[in-house]
Amino acid sequence: MSERRIPGSARVTRRAVAEIVRAAVLESYGVTGLADADLASRIRRWLGLGSSGVRVGLRDGISVELFLTVAYGVPVAEVVRQVESAVRYALRRALGRELDSLVVHVGGLDYRPASPPAPPSPAAGPRADAGPLLDATVAGVDAGAAAPPGPEAPPDAGGPPRDDRQPDAGRPPAAGEGAA
Numbered sequence: 001m002s003e004r005r006i007p008g009s010a011r012v013t014r015r016a017v018a019e020i021v022r023a024a025v026l027e028s029y030g031v032t033g034l035a036d037a038d039l040a041s042r043i044r045r046w047l048g049l050g051s052s053g054v055r056v057g058l059r060d061g062i063s064v065e066l067f068l069t070v071a072y073g074v075p076v077a078e079v080v081r082q083v084e085s086a087v088r089y090a091l092r093r094a095l096g097r098e099l100d101s102l103v104v105h106v107g108g109l110d111y112r113p114a115s116p117p118a119p120p121s122p123a124a125g126p127r128a129d130a131g132p133l134l135d136a137t138v139a140g141v142d143a144g145a146a147a148p149p150g151p152e153a154p155p156d157a158g159g160p161p162r163d164d165r166q167p168d169a170g171r172p173p174a175a176g177e178g179a180a
Contacts, residue, residue, distance in 0.1 A: 012095060018054045021064055024090035025054070030079035035067040035107030061100030062091065068104065072111040080104050 025031055034053020036042040041052055057063040064087065070079050088099050 012058075014056045014058055017056045017058070017062065017064075017091070017095070020090050020094050021054050021056070021066070021087050024086040025066060025068065025083055028079065028083045028086045030071050030074040031068055031083060032071050032110035032112075033069045035069050035105075037065075037067050037105075057101075062095075062097060063101035063103075064099065065103045066105065067107045069108045069110045070106055072109045076106055080106070 022034065025034065036052045037055070053067045055065040057065075066083065066087075068079075068083065070076055083104060084102055087102060091097060091099050
């Protein structure tokens, strides 16, 4: 199908362009958020009169000024290149127009400490779902022996002390153990 120009015009508001730019910026790698340019823009944002981080000019083409916060430890120049590419692509795709001017200000680095360290893994021992062979091996009895560890086995035979008064829940009794 051929592209045929239809006479007429379409108007795009400054707010629409700002939303397109904001979405493209916040999806970019390394960007943690948008920053306020100054105290006046912070007050306008608090009052709900404007949004932070993006200034759009539509006089002589489309000009955009961005104020970002970047993740600590990420190369800032690479983040800015990524943001520029994402904004240009988003405007070209949504409006069919090229961006004339883009200025990016990095307002700060956002340091977020790493998550707390994971708890240490439990010591190796018999698993609840392990069969009698694993239990017999851990308890220090030869795996080929038919007799399970009983009261004659020393309590420190390589595994946790066993309480033979109550059978292990969920584990079938080993050979020689009576079902209670």
